[in-house]
Amino acid sequence: MACFLSFTVFTLYFTHFSIFFNTINGVFIEEVVEDIAIKRDDKMTHLHFYFHDIVGGKNPSVVRIAGPPDSFIGNFGNTMMADDPLTEGQNPHQNLLEKLKASMPWLLKTIWHCLWL
Incomplete structure (x- = not known):
């Protein structure tokens, strides 16, 4: 029972903080996506090895x-x-x-x- 309880607490803790960090970095992700979209005007080559x-x-x-x-x-x-x-x-x-x-x-x-x- 204690193992299940500690696992549940750990899961809730991990889920809570992963959502928190995702909302903090959301603005940064939008800025990076805009920069990548600007650079995609160049010709791209896909290499497969x-x-x-x-x-x-x-x-x-x-x-x-x-x-x-x-x-x-x-x-x-x-x-x-x-x-x-x-x-x-x-x-x-x-x-x-x-x-x-x-x-x-x-x-x-x-x-x-x-x-x-």
Whole structure:
């Protein structure tokens, strides 16, 4: 019961202050939207790049470089190094532009953060 009560209080507190901060910054958002609308007169180009993680097989592009031994919690605590092909299309073997190098530490059980080099 105490857990449910504390969760409810936290949820109400979070909701109340998120609405409060949203109303404070509303004027700033309107100013930024007006500035962006003025700059959209210039020609815009949309670039699409794809990078491909190859985690298994003969030549993987992602390799574990550090982490706890015999981790039974998935990838939690691992640090991976990637050398991924960066292409223009979805096919990893055509139009190779560059190799994307990244260090990927697994900080949480479900979410990972990339540090691009």
